[in-house]
Amino acid sequence: MKPNTQQLNDLTIQVRRDILRMVHAVNSGHPGGSLGCTEFLVALYQNIMDRKEGFDMDGMGEDIFFLSNGHISPVFYSVLARSGYFPVAELATFRLINSRLQGHPTTHDGLPGVRIASGSLGQGLSVAIGAAQAKKLNGDNHIVYTLHGDGELQEGQNWEAIMYASAKKVDNLVATIDLNGKQIDGTTDEVLAMGSIKAKFEAFDWDVLEIEKGNDLEAIIAGMNDAKSRTGKGKPVCVLLHTEMGNGVDFMMFSHAWHGKAPNDTQLEIALGQNYNVGGNLDYSPLTPNGGTPVESHKIEKNSIVTTNKIPHLVIPPSGVRGLNTGSKDTRSGFGAGMTELGQKNENVVALCADLIGSLKFDDFKKNHPERFFQIGIAEANMIGIAAGLTIGGKIPFTGTFANFSTGRVYDQIRQSVAYSEKNVKICASHAGLTLGEDGATHQILEDIGLMKMLPGMTVINTCDYNQTKAATLAIADHHGPVYLRFGRPVVPNFMPADQPFEIGKAIVLTEGSDVTIVATGHLVWEALIAAEALEAQGISAEVINIHTIKPLDEEAILQSLAKTKCIVTAEEHNILGGLGESISRVLALNSPLPQEFVAVNDSFGESGTPEQLMDKYKLNNQAIVAAVERVMKRK
Amino acid sequence: MKPNTQQLNDLTIQVRRDILRMVHAVNSGHPGGSLGCTEFLVALYQNIMDRKEGFDMDGMGEDIFFLSNGHISPVFYSVLARSGYFPVAELATFRLINSRLQGHPTTHDGLPGVRIASGSLGQGLSVAIGAAQAKKLNGDNHIVYTLHGDGELQEGQNWEAIMYASAKKVDNLVATIDLNGKQIDGTTDEVLAMGSIKAKFEAFDWDVLEIEKGNDLEAIIAGMNDAKSRTGKGKPVCVLLHTEMGNGVDFMMFSHAWHGKAPNDTQLEIALGQNYNVGGNLDYSPLTPNGGTPVESHKIEKNSIVTTNKIPHLVIPPSGVRGLNTGSKDTRSGFGAGMTELGQKNENVVALCADLIGSLKFDDFKKNHPERFFQIGIAEANMIGIAAGLTIGGKIPFTGTFANFSTGRVYDQIRQSVAYSEKNVKICASHAGLTLGEDGATHQILEDIGLMKMLPGMTVINTCDYNQTKAATLAIADHHGPVYLRFGRPVVPNFMPADQPFEIGKAIVLTEGSDVTIVATGHLVWEALIAAEALEAQGISAEVINIHTIKPLDEEAILQSLAKTKCIVTAEEHNILGGLGESISRVLALNSPLPQEFVAVNDSFGESGTPEQLMDKYKLNNQAIVAAVERVMKRK
Known part of the structure; x- marks a missing residue:
């Protein structure tokens, strides 16, 4: 049963109190935008969205929500906790070390209610579109809701997403823009005047509606029901929500100053005093355990890398590597x-x-x-x-x-x-x-x-x-x-056995050798084999390792080979800086300092040319590997 | 004196012939869009733009042009060569190795006429805005012109730039969109229907005009003169240029198939036959030297790094490092x-x-x-x-x-x-x-x-x-x-001498030592000094190097120190992968394989917390450096 108006009002006040306490406790975080969106998120979670009892990352069979402007995490966390996703007491861990309530919302620490990390702006709409398209594929008739800052629309990724959503008729999506007209450095007009947001969304073929009273619960509910009724009609729906930053705390309103600033002790008391509705039924509980109904944290399944350790060496035919x-x-x-x-x-x-x-x-x-x-x-x-x-x-x-x-x-x-x-x-x-x-x-x-x-x-x-x-x-x-x-x-050349299973993270020793280890990846593996053949003719026995997985790196295989050969050449179609070669240098430095030579691009950009010409000019072929082996052998 | 209509027509045909020959010769490149924009670029360079005789990178005191959709380089190169920026014969080097005529235009190889690299789409408008704003700062009353593909507008960076240009009244800018309605995978409508481009630019407060006959020289000249007349009125100007991809070659028109495909020998002959105006005066010269008037290649001045080599060690006061x-x-x-x-x-x-x-x-x-x-x-x-x-x-x-x-x-x-x-x-x-x-x-x-x-x-x-x-x-x-x-x-702590000059690329040996080298950067330098003091108390003599410049890396200073200490600890507020530590591992592996230990974040994301808590939890402080020194000393 949905809460009544009084209950929603009470909850709004409670959420404001949470926000204020949370940012005060750590003297950081973003109260202004959080307070401005309190009514919206309370109405969304308590009245508008069709949510399941429990929480899972897939969110199938229910409406789901994405917060793109992740810095207003205080209001998000409070509404989630007060809606039973996790214990209210956990709000007291906001922004503390080892907490699930990170400064910006994340799935990384398993907080129920959060389905994507946000914080770096402008990414949420794309994610929501993907989730909405997954719902369509799944025959799931629910809606995806999002919230974005107005300043956030300055990020170009939004416009990629806005263009895509209408082109592809993603009509199970309601994107709300928090039009508070402020960002960090001042008003949006001072920073970068955006003109009419409505005209822009309409020019991008969205169905746009405005909620003028974005801090009024009834207006929000009416507007969001209107928005809901417009879904399924071939266009994504945009809600322009006019809010006041810092709403409910008089000294925080009408300014961008409280975007990312916490109240001090005195200010907290004043602000809490302005948010205590004597007519209400709530206890305005502080952030201590209050018997919420947390659902279990989601777990992200990770499969460990299974390897058979049975991949045989290549059998070089009598005609040679070719x-x-x-x-x-x-x-x-x-x-x-x-x-x-x-x-x-x-x-x-x-x-x-x-x-x-x-x-x-x-x-x-x-x-x-x-x-x-x-x-x-x-x-x-x-x-x-x-x-x-x-x-x-x-x-x-x-x-x-x-x-x-x-x-x-x-x-x-x-x-x-x-x-x-x-x-x-x-x-x-x-x-x-x-x-x-x-x-x-x-x-x-x-x-x-x-x-x-x-x-x-x-x-x-x-x-x-x-x-x-x-x-x-x-x-x-x-x-x-x-x-x-x-x-x-x-x-x-296509030379790896067609029936060989691919084992992530497991290096493949292609040929055994005793004088030098050649670790190659990508197109350089074939070149390494050709090089090994040429080296054999010179009496140098090279062990060629196909290191298809650069991360996680099969350090054991490399060190095992090095125990025998005592020197190594790495070969990659990559800058010498930052790639496979340096990863292996680190393994050597940490475990077994030994001479290494690099076959890689020597910190320059490439250029036009045929692949063969370029591999030759930038010394990324079998001749370069032979030369590197000769250099490294001298350094043993 | 501006060329007359006949001359422009002749030049257009000549440029088409160049384009066809260029892509045919290397069997790659992008003829479709190039042919579609031939009339535009001929008109722009020969009639519209107020250009200086010579070429310099700054382009002060003249109109300048940026090609954002860099893949139509053939038409750009041909028009530049035929306008005297470099020898026409050089067109024959298009996309060949060691050429200045790269597949996509670049400044990297010093080709006159090119002021920025393009190729990765969506970046040109931002660059042009910067150049336009520089003109305003310089009191230079000239215009910046750009060309963009229509499909390119799917890149979000464009919309950042479009929003900015109107907000900041960049009204010395004329951006032309090549509306050919096609991109690699099909028509723009098939790939990602963009609706009305005009409505979008207008919603972003640009002054928009259309050139319906975008392959008609007179229409282009009239339209671009109209565009020019709209500059200086507070709004950036957008020209929607309706073109036909592959224009002038019947079998290339009305299709996206020739976006990035070269004609074969027979097709080339047919195409050249369709571009031979017997009424003209030009010789339709092939891509061999024809006595153009090349201006000198620009040079980018690079100053070498000058160091005094005289920075003294820190003098630790009797009270200690603190x-x-x-x-x-x-x-x-x-x-x-x-x-x-x-x-x-x-x-x-x-x-x-x-x-x-x-x-x-x-x-x-x-x-x-x-x-x-x-x-x-x-x-x-x-x-x-x-x-x-x-x-x-x-x-x-x-x-x-x-x-x-x-x-x-x-x-x-x-x-x-x-x-x-x-x-x-x-x-x-x-x-x-x-x-x-x-x-x-x-x-x-x-x-x-x-x-x-x-x-x-x-x-x-x-x-x-x-x-x-x-x-x-x-x-x-x-x-x-x-x-x-x-x-x-x-x-x-602020501890480096206030009067010390900063020498890019020159490591600073802060304290001399003989047992271990500690190379630290950023916030870890202070921690290294504290660690060195603690180590001294244990009888371990540490040489602390402040490696403020990670690239170019002062390899000599590091190797010099290592010749003495024979082991090294690197310390950085960075992932252990890819940073300073690995750069130094590479130097060791190539020059002097020796034991190294890392003080760095062990390949994880960070989290909320105070700086001190985080540096402690992720082992990025003086204690961690001491521990790393103890580990590395055992490995000597």
Whole structure:
């Protein structure tokens, strides 16, 4: 049964008291925006949303909410706690070390009620769109609600999402903009005058309604019911909620000064005194245990990496290494083949692409599963957010674009919405490295391994041929957690056994040797094999390791080999700085300081040229590996 | 004298022939969009723009042009060559290795006529806005023109820029959208229906006009003259140019198939046959030397790093290391003080901020130099682009926001518009690392050193206290080239001599020692000194090096110290992966394999808490350094 008006009023006052106490206790946090949105969140959770009793991350069969302007976490936490998601007493841990109530909301610490991390602005709408599209795929007739700051609309990712939502008729979405007209440095007009927000949303083909009295419970309920009634009609719905920052505390209102500032002791007393409704029935409980009805914290399942430890060495035929090549193919086609197979095998797998279907070899998947294929357009940040949102609803999203646009373009979106939020997103990147060729340096990222390896919890894979790329594509669907899968454009020898299972995190010793260890990844693995053959002719016995997984790194395999060879060459199509080579340098420095030489790009941008010319000019081929081995052998 | 209609027609045909020959020769590149924009670029360069004879990067005293959709480089290169910027014969090097005519236009190789790299879409408008604002600052009454693809408008950064340009009345800007209705995967409507572009620009308060016949020279000239006449009236001007992709070659028109596909030999002959105007006077010259009037390639001045090599060791007072502390301050205030001084000293210095004036300590600079202060709003990508554009016009832009939003949020913008374009932009980042404190992990970037060090040509600096931050702020203004300057929020001891000059790239040996080398950066330098004192009491002699510059790394100083101590501890407020520690591991592995231990965050996200609690929990303090020294000493 929904609470009556008196109960909602009482709860609003209670939430205000919570907000004030929370920010006061830690002398930090954001009271202004929180107070301004108190009525809205109370009405949303207590009257508008159709919510389930318990909490799960998927949120299937219920309305769900995303807070994009994560800094107003105090009001979010209070409303969640007062709605039974976790004990009210836990509000007293706000912003303290080891708390689940982080400064900005996060799923990382398992707080019930939170489905995505927010804080870095402008990412929430994309995530909500993904969740809304997952609902449609699941036949779940519920609504996705969001809240955004008005200043937040200055972030371009919002406009990618706003454009997409109307283009794709995401009409089970109600996005509310908190129009308080203020941001950190002053009024929105002083900082960056945005003109008419209404005209902008309408020009982007949204159905827009305004709630003029955004701090009036009845007006909010009427407006949000109106918004609800407009869903399902082919357009996303935008609510412009006119609020007063700091509402309910006279000295905080009509100013942006309390955006991120806590009251002192005296100010707290005055503010609490202004929020004590003697007509009410609540006890205005302080932040101590009060017998709320917390639901269990969600757990994010992580599967450990299972390896068979039984992958045999390659058997080099009498004709030599080149005899292993069963026919040259591009690794991206291995990805495409993997996607085709996954499409048939796993109905939760969905694919997202940013205007590069052919380049990513998504054609078959799109043809066979049009309902599970999402064409995002040239809007990579939005793509990452939508992918994160699709996991909320149980999907396993595979995003695909060129490697630069998969990583550098969207680093912060991956960081917050995927890695920190621990979402089961597979970021699949073609055209990595110099071998992209003629398009030149803007498209040839040589830093993506480094970018992705620095993200906690991210698995980073760089496959060497068609067979291994296909196997990896299949394997990562069964691995719960964020994955970066890197592959390439050119046709290269296909030499790994077609039936070899892909074991994440397990290095593959391709050939045994005793004089030097060559650890190679991606396109350099084949070159390492050719180099080893040339070295053998010189009487140098090289052990070649295919290190398809750069994170987690199979340190044991590397150290085991080094115990024998006492020196190492690393080979990667990447900047010498930050990539595989440096990861291995760290392992050496920590465990077994030994000479290492690098085959990598020497801290420069690439350029236009054919893949072969570039690999030659930038010294990323078998000759370069042989030269590096010769250097490192002298240093033993 | 402007060419007449016949001459323009002839030139248009010649440019089409160039485009076809260029993409045919390398069997790659983008003919469709190039052919569609041929009339526009011919008219712009030959009739509309007021251009100087020569070429310089600043483009002062003339109209300038930016190509945002860089993939239509063939038409750009041809028009530039035919306008005398470089020899026509050089068109024959398009997309070949070692060419200045990269697949996407770049300044990196010194091609006259190009002022910024493009290729990664959506960045050009921001850059153009910066250049337009520089013109206003310089009292230069000329116009900045741009060209963008329609599909490109799906990138959110455009909408940041579109919002900003009208808010800040950038009315010396004419942005043209190539409305050909096609992108890689199909029509724009199939990929991501954008509705009315006109309504959107108008809702964002631009003055919009349409050129319906975008492949008709007279219509273009009339329309662009109309656009020109609308400049200077308080609004940026948008031209919607309706073109036909592949125009002039019948089999390339009315399809998106020739977006990125070259004609074969037969197709080339047919296409050239359709572009041979017997009534004309031109010779339709092939791409061989034809006596054009090239201007000299521009040179980007780089100053080498000059060091005095005379910085003395710290003199520890009898009271101990703590006696060095002249009063604790935050490093960001050192930045603010530096900016205040720079504002007075160097009139080319401008500051840009993304709604965080107080946090960055920009208040004084803004107050004293309002005309040189740019409030960008919460739109970091736009900020980086505008900064890059401001260098075109001779400004030295200092951007300021939190470290995450300075790097991870805008990696690709820094990569293309700043690092690859070699722009003199100073990216200044406060609130780096865990010591940001209570805001939590979304704001605590621990990967920024790694991100920035992987960019070729980027200087990466992390200062340790107020004095050093102020000195570094002053020093980087005199250093030509992109710089990342990282500092922090909390109050920490101020101990470096106030009068010490800041020498980029020159490690400072703070204390001499013989048992172990401690290389520390940022907030960890003070902790290293305290640790060294504690170690001394245990009879361990530590050499503490303040490595304020992480790139270029002073390898010589480190190796010199290691020759004595034979073991090393690195200390940084950063992920153990990808940062200073790994850079040093690489130096060791390449030069002198020796034991190293790391004081760094062990590949996890941060969390809310006080700076002290976090540095303690994540083992980033003097105790952790002592423990690391004890570990590494055992491994000697």
